Amino acid sequence: MLLGVAYRMLGRAADAEDVVQEAWLRWTSGDRSDVREPRAFLVRVTTRLALDRLRQAQARRESYVGPWLPEPVLTDFGPAAPDTAERALLVDSVSLAVLVVLESLSPLERAVFVLREAFGFPYAEIAAVLDRGEPAVRQLAGRARRHVEEGRPRYDVDPAERRELTERFLAAASGGDLGELLALLAPDARLVGDSGGKAKAPLRIIESADKVGRFLAAVAPPVRTTHVHRFAEINGAPAVVTLVDGRPDSVMQLEVLDGRVHRVYLLRNPDKLGGLAGL
Incomplete structure (x- = not known):
């Protein structure tokens, strides 16, 4: 899940792996005595690290030669494939077309969209991850969703x-x-x-x-x-x-x-x- 969050945030598998590795190091080397929910803690750390890296990456992409596309990843889940509804959600959020549209969002909008639309996190939990109020997160989610829907190609093919x-x-x-x-x-x-x-x-x-x-x-x-x-x-x-x-x-x-x-x-x-x- 952490790799999924980081990849959708960054569009680069190698960067996503680096972020998750750093999050794991913080988990294993830090004081976890006050961590009541490990999953929430790791998502928060991963998302914040991805936000920092995304802001740096956006500055670098201004000098990128030619059009930019996400790094391709294999998504054939084989026998471990999720059920049809879950798979459709995962596939849609990782498609090249959607990831290209996500590039036009602000880093915070992208984080909210990924956590909400791809992984179904409650608004209150996203607010805690981003250290923002819940009303502000709902506004970010609404703007991001409208922008993605406007830019998402209407392709639905067998x-x-x-x-x-x-x-x-x-x-x-x-x-x-x-x-x-x-x-x-x-x-x-x-x-x-x-x-x-x-x-x-x-x-x-x-x-x-x-x-x-x-x-x-x-x-x-x-x-x-x-x-x-x-x-x-x-x-x-x-x-x-x-x-x-x-x-x-x-x-x-x-x-x-x-x-x-x-x-x-x-x-x-x-x-x-x-x-x-x-x-």
Whole structure:
């Protein structure tokens, strides 16, 4: 749970792990004699550490090269998967689209949204975590919820349909088939690429089906190259992880509505792909 809170706050798995490790060190090395509720104590420490790191990260992101996307994480829970309702809530709160919207919230709004909407904490408990009054927390929650609802894409697609469309899209992109790409893309399609300036990817968001299709067709790898594609559940949805020489090189995920691709996420920053090694 602590990793879940920290990741949704920060959008980076490595940063989330650092925060939870520091929270645990404070738990194990401090005086716990007056701690009546360990869970509440650890959530409070984790959230406050994540807030501090988030404020630092937002300052760094102002100089980030190109668009910024969250670090992708595997979310195939396997036999330990939660029930359908709980899983839907967890997946929605960790989707790339929602995490991108959360980037536009203030740190306090993001903390309140994560604790309330993703984990169902009572307002009074969130107020204690943030050392704020409950009325102020309710106002923060209302603002954050409205902002997320306004920015959240309205995509609700069966995972099997999304996987099938992803397979067709991958085949068209890999083969440089512009006609098939244009048939699959919605007219207002957008491609958001994240390289951090450390790999080849667009430094601006590409808009319109024609421009997105032509970009993907132009960058199709030569037939002689040995790219390996693996399908995986990334941030709650089907995605393609491309391996080059056995190492993750990119992640592509699609947002789909009415059988057409409305958004393409392309992650190529090597600093964000380490958690996918071993696929």
